[in-house]
Amino acid sequence: MLLIGPPGSGKTRFVLEKILTAVREERGEEVLLVVPTASMVRHTLHTLARKNGSIPGNTVQTLTDFTVRLTPGIRTPSPALSAWLLKQIIQEVDIATSLTQNQTPGLITAIERTIKDLWAAGCNANQIKKFVNSQTQKSFAEVFQHYERRLSELDYVSPLKRFQSAATNIRNGDLGSLREIYFDGFFHLTIGEQELIQATLENSQKTIVTFVEKPDQCFKGLSIHRLKKIYRPYCTPTISRAVTPTHEIEEIAHRIVDGINTTEHSFADYGIVLRSPKIYEPIIRRVFERFGIPFRCRLSKPLLLHDNVRFVLSLLRAADKGFPAEETLDALRNPVCDAGKPTELDVFDFDIRRKLPGNGLSFLEQHATPYPTICKKLADLHQTVEWSQQTSLLTEWTERIDNFYENWSRKPEINDGLPILPCYDQILDWRSTAQMASAFRSSTEEAASILSISGRDRVSLNTYLNMLEFALQRTSVPVPDDRRNVVHVLPIYEARQWELPVVFVPGLVENQFPRPSKTNLFFGESDRENLQRNGIPLRSSRDYDDEETLLFQIARTRARQTLFFSYSQFDEQNKPLLRSFLLKGNDREHDRILNPISLCTPIPSYVVPTASNLDSTDLRKWITTKHASFSPTSLEDFIQCPYQYFSRHTLDLEERPPVPEERFDRKLEGNIVHRTLAEWSQDRSVPVLAILQDVFKSECQRNRIPTTVRTLASLYRMEEDLTQFSADEASACIFENVVHKHEADFQYVTTGYRGNKTCIRGRIDRYEAIEGKYAFVVDYKYSTDSSIRKLTDDEEGYVQGPLYLLGLEQELGLKPIGIQFLGLRNKITRVNKVLDGSLPTTSGAYTETLPERDFQNFLKQGLQRALNGIDKIHTGHIKVDPRDPDRCKHCNFRDLCRIRIES
Template identity: 20%
Template sequence: MLNVVTGSLHADLEPILAEDLQRFKADDPFAPILIIVPSALLRQRLVWFLCVERGMALLNVQILTFHHLALRLVEEHLGASLTVRPPYFLREWFHLMLRDYARTVPLWKPISEMPRAWAALWATCKDLKDAMVDARTALEAAESLGWTQTTKAVLHLYQRVMEEKQTAKLFDHEDLTVLALEPSQNSLFLAQHRQVIYYGFYDLTQVQLDLFHRLARQYPCTLYFPLLLDHPACVFAQQFFDRYIRGAVTGSYRVIAPTPSPLHKVFARQEQDAQQPAADPQDTLSSPVAPVVTIVSVSGIEDEVASIAKQIIRWVEAHHLQFHEIGVVGRSLSGYETILPRVFSQHGIPFTSTMSLPLSAFPVGKAAVQALELRLSGFRRDRVLDLLSSPAVSLAQLCPELARPRPDVWDLATRRLGIVKGWMEWERIPAMLHQKDAFSRELETDHLKSVADAEQLAGLWTAVSTLRERLEQFPACTSWGEFVDLTAAFLSWLFGLDLSGYEQCGGQAEGYSYGGGDELGGMSKQDRFTLGDVLLQQLNALRDFPQGELLSFADFVAAFHRLMEEPAIPVQSREACESGVQVLDAMAARGVPFRALILIGLTEHVFPRYLQEDPFLKDTVRRALECDLGYKVPEKLAGAEEEKLLFFWLVNAAREWLTLLFQRTDQQLEPQVPSLYVDEVRRALPAVEEVTVPRPLLQKYQQHVPFFSDDLLTPREHAVRSALLRQPLDGWERSDTVRDQLLERGIPCLHAHEHQGPYLGPYDGMAGFLESWWQAAWERGFTPTAVERYARCPFQYFVHYVLGLKPLPEPETVMELGPDAVGTLLHDLLRVCFMALREHGYFSDASTTSVDLDELLNTVARPHLQKWGQAVPVGYAFVWTLKQQQILETLRHVLQEELAELGKGQWTPVLFEESMAGSCVLSTPHGPQVVPLQGRVDRVDRSSGAYRIIDYKYLTKSEAPSVHQILRDVMRGQRLQPPWYWALAPSVLSKIAHMPGGGATTPPDLECAGVWFHIVTSPSPASSRGCLVMEHVSPEQWTAQLRETVERTVWALLEQIRSGRFFIFPGSYCKGCSLRAICRKTHAPSLRRVRLDQHHTRLHRDLRKATPESSPDPEGSRMSKTPSR
């Protein structure tokens, strides 16, 4: 016999249930009662309500969920429990079956190769399975109703799935209910209960519905069904009630008049005001106080969660609520798994939740996937370094000889070595260890020598080669079981775990949860062992897949990766137990009331969720299966009414306070559309309070936003507010932490950064005289490149030469050689080609008038290119092949032009890529000054009575600069090689004199014929080779007036360097500057001071305008001989 009670879910059904329980037990307190509820949370709620709030003993009262009822009936019938497979296992099993089925039905082959597609197809088959659809009957209906071929294919596939599943004896939670149908009619367990009570559901699957009907016919049964008759929000529940419940009622049917509440007006039509049918006055309960409703608009998920935390703190401190009386509910909690625990931890809020994190969110799971994928990715450098830097990896297993492994050093060394991926590139490490001198100038930098010491590089090579040896033990194809054993052994070794008994592991992992803090970024040794046990336990589940069929290593790694993405670690504060804030998704929160409730994520397509038809089984087919064949297959688009019902019961679950939050923009400031449900609450409750939380932090503190008042701020937020308002902490806000000490020193710095005066200050790069650095720089000598960099931007000079910072190479981002690399490569190729010609006597033998360029390129240049490609990242192989051909064609053309030009002037190359050091006397306002210089000369040619200096340049543009432009750049300090080379003339003569045969002409007899700029331009669209342009700066052009002006300019630049003036000086070069991330060009006050300070920046301003016809006036930058700060 079935009795039915309908009413409001929270305010009415709970008290009626308590009264009926007392009535059932009035004559016999030990009368057995069974209460069946949809979820574990609702079961927990009923226990709390009946025991704590109503003080009932619940003697011989059992409260079971749907799943536990089915499990109890199956165990009673079979005498043993069945193995229930998790959703992941059945989804992967379906994938294997679909791949096999696709061999005979090609329609499914593309679907079987797309993980999201076959997962959606499995969801369709599961809908049919849960509805207990008979495949043969459905196929007959498909023929008679003219369904599409795709629908028929889905039904055939479903038939195959059910056959294979029955053969393999695989069961999920719904299958337990199917097995419980037959024993439910003669169950001794059910027969002993005086009353069977169903409570709280408003929809059932076909399986659960069949079990409910059998119990209602066989045993005294009462259903407490949440329903407000004729209310627009309850259309979904009323349709279910009318179709499947009303006709089965054989006993009493009571309608509890709803307790008046303003929130019942939500979704109600204006003309009805949510009125209910008249009911017995004794069934009407007293009306509670209407809750206080607040609508909050935020920008981004961080502000949303922060507002939640502060609202909770306010309720607890001002209104004395207990944490467990507060609920935070969202339609989906996806995206909150890491942010909410962190923010709640900062505010000291304990919580329990239905959220879970996958193992891939933790270092253990991430490192496990990275390690297995190394073999498939060709040992990509970034992935190898990510793995070796993981806190989960035991480096003692990989490189036991290193006392202190340095992954940061390994990263820098592999970047400089140009390793991207592939074992051939990794073999550059032992090659470098076995040779003292690296191959190219790119590898000969001091930076590399400082980090790539032999011990650390040897340890890196040991670690990488050991990883490779271990991964090579995995066969290309084998069974699931063997892959599981090999993976378990490999990961246990990698993480330093104990492998013994991993098949039964999980004892340590039980009860582990993520509660915020820093567990995701780092982990203790105990956490590594615990999470490692969870990983091995999940891995062991793969052993139950069919063992007869072989699978590839790539397929196993893909399945393992999907396994690591499955939720496995519950998210809750470890001290919460059952006394924390309840953070629930909307489905889990059904039937759970709260004193204070916060609804989050109220944006369109989130709540209500985005609805779309099943692409494999349209709603028309689903409707036909339900209406014509009697199988309850839910329609997808009908979920809109369920969304409305969910929201209605949630807002009515709040007893005293209700807060609705929506994001007007996301974290990236993309606009978001608020949920239409927010507008519905505004319509139903015109007097609702609305709060807008501004996005800028400064406005939060200045506008006195309720959620960001001083008494609700955390210590970190107090420090941030103090920094933004430029107010030091005082009183109770102060502490002895490093953060507060940093703040105390930082606020004066911020004031200095932001002052609006027309002069540069100490935080604008005016560092003052740096004595020790200047002394070292003076002893080394100044290069033209360094002084050019200072003339272009003093801040660039400061970063590169004073701080010694250089941008990290990113080998993975190299698609092809850039212009700088091509220029360096052409320098090297020209050097080795000319040296080869000299060694073969081309320049010394007058009878040699021609050279075989093809042979020269094949024997000298091409091997050099191949070595270069093995030493530095060159991008894609095909592009590199094309680039080599282009470089060789350009080199051929340049050599032809060079040799022809050498033959005309009887010049003979004698020096190549020579470092020079010397000094020169500069004319300065304070008299002659001796300045040490150094530089590298690309090439020196000599003739019978003169020598010349060749400087190679590679330009990406096809138009080379003229002599006038070169002299203009000399005047502006942008091209200082000519004056530097003339100043280094004694050093050049000394080098020539010490060459074999150089003494035939004494150094004083040689005169400098000038500086030649041999400019190689990039290939034009009409030609695959570049062209060579020769520009000559002769001694006649280097006039005394020009030389004096340049000398005074260089001295003024050196004086500014000595004085420590390293301010920013923006220009067109800023677009390609590698220091944009640390430059203050975008800081308005700093840029304003640079523009207004005419005294310190006068030299650089004048240099920008200098031409050979006019000279800059360095007087504005004169310094006294006594260095000043």
């Protein structure tokens, strides 16, 4: 019987009742339900078990498993073998066309997809050669023919032939005791699947196939029954508009948490249906983990991305390269690796990174002596030191790497017996670890098998690892997860047999839901129509568009009570998105449009926010003692953000040392320029470029920075800038009878708001003592003109200049008359802020003159900002409150305060 009905009409319910009836009548071995995917098998078995309690595990199977059961002696190629064969054939076939001359990363995928489409339409290489016209199509047909020939030589068959063999075996009586077979959850059937179902129909007492609409293919002897009544009425959707996908998922998380707190729903009552899992699954994982929401993603991912596999491969890659220190460190810091306490690993990591570059286990072991666990891990790696120099048999590499995985992969702790209350996380850990280990061993065998097919018995470690990664990337393994009280994250194809009280459907934008039909590289729309007219039902773009509409109908019928649709205005790269046309105008718009979240947004309101002040009296006393003196730069850090100051200066958190290639940054450039100018000022008879060369070489040696194109380019730029400065400096003398002081230390002592003495210390780049009475400060900045302008326009965040002048006045009795900001990058920029009447007219400088009263206010306000900051520091003020949010993207502590950085 062909059972037809729209989504929500009860087709699956009808089939499950038939299965349950047979089981209750003790005919369980006579019935079989065939579904498309393995996760649908698990879900269906759980549904049947909850209704009956005793269901044989083989009552529900995938179509692939059903076919394998019927054809035990037949093999189809794995995804890795298929991709490798096509890659080899493309390189071997001598066809002077763009197909082989201009290989693109997606070429093999495009060929493989087209071959699968043709097999699904019942077409082989010999048949398609009759319909090719263009040179590209002829080249494809040639590759297709070679591919089928290679499969035959290796004793593999196409899925089409396997289905046909299964159909033949069914006609020969291989169904055994099966009497009733049900096919549910399929959208469309390939020619091979149709032949199998037709054979089942002819050789079983009852065969039922469910479809949404009557399919193009007709089965002989199959009656049609249409379900017209909707078993589950449509829920009126609530539609929300967000700014980005992240905001979209955050809104969903808020609704789930509110629902848990205010209704009787559990997490298991919520589901998220995804049409674009690659976009939304990482966001869901990140947001839900932050919100503390348990969830289960019913998505298979490549074995290469699983934690144990990534860790083991990273160590093997390091061994193949001779254990470069940076790569080996990154591998040892993997959470899977039990190489000691996290604090020990951090200290070891920082110590090694300061000493980079370095190579080899001996380099690492020299600095690992204080850490016994790390020493033991490094010693265990000595067995692999010679591997990179060896060429071994494939069987030897397979055995070595399997043993290496067994010894180095993380294994969950197993106690004697199970706890009285089962720990589902622990059981899940056991299952997933065992499954990953089995899948990894299968991948090493497959890698060796493919290399053997290529005619190589002995290979290097690098060659073996390349093939192993190739196989791991194309092997998908679902993580077994049978937790019940979790939010279900379902790809749309997995949601076909699900129904939940509350369902969210995000991502309703054009090109995501619905997805546009993919343009075929070899057969366009007109070619497909021609093939259809000639009896080869290759799917057209209209078929794919109809499927997208069907998927939307499925998505909107998964909810029993509440349905939420949402879409974003922009993607994560801030590119505009278009609302999906599947959302009709008569759908009810939600009355609250989600507002954009600003650059600085705290974590969700129901999470305890970070405290703004430290309440402990002892902590405040400790902070007051620790911060008895301040530098102007540190006070500017506090003015920018109290939490930044707390992290950098109070907690003394150390930034992770950069690798050698990243050490030559803007800060180091500024230090080199400042040091060069300080030495040049002592003896201007020495050319400034000669001093720069010496300073550059000294700093690179001290910081262990290799000479690269980047460092040389920075050096040449500094040479140009300092050459320009030295020429400009000769003609830029402002005052007469002046004494220049460079890199001069100063100290300013004042009384704070609470009556305590406070000392501010620092170093002035340069000041000029004029006639022994007046002080004029020059503040070097290795910055561009625009940065200097921005600095001078933002007086509220600047305290250095006023504190320098006040310190000189207090220590030396020099009256402050002005400050100059001197920018040196790209061009010389001089910006003066001076007392009216004290500065002669100068060319090439922007000068702001202030009356005596305003100039004194400038100094007092700078001091006031400094004292205000000191008072807040001593009272434990640590609020996350950046003055200039644009600077947060460069802050090394933003992951601690978890501020949101928007593009």
